[in-house]
Amino acid sequence: MSRFLRDERGATAVELGVLVALIAMTVMALMSSTSDKIGISFGRVSERLEESNSKAGS
DSSP: OHHHHHHHHHHHHHHHHHHHHHHHHHHHHHHHHHHHHHHHHHHHHHHOOOOOOHHHHO
16 A cells, blocks of 8 residues: 555656646637737738739729
8 A cells, every 4th residue: 555655657647637738728828819810910911912902903
């Protein structure tokens, strides 16, 4: 029983799993907050291209 209590391999795996989960949540939060900004930027570029194409075709 004492050998089982001293074995920390399982605890290390759990700690690593928690750390990976926290990193993944942070990355997902950052990606979701920047995706709106990127969408707005691409929308503006698209509008400008459409405007220049319509002026060039006139």
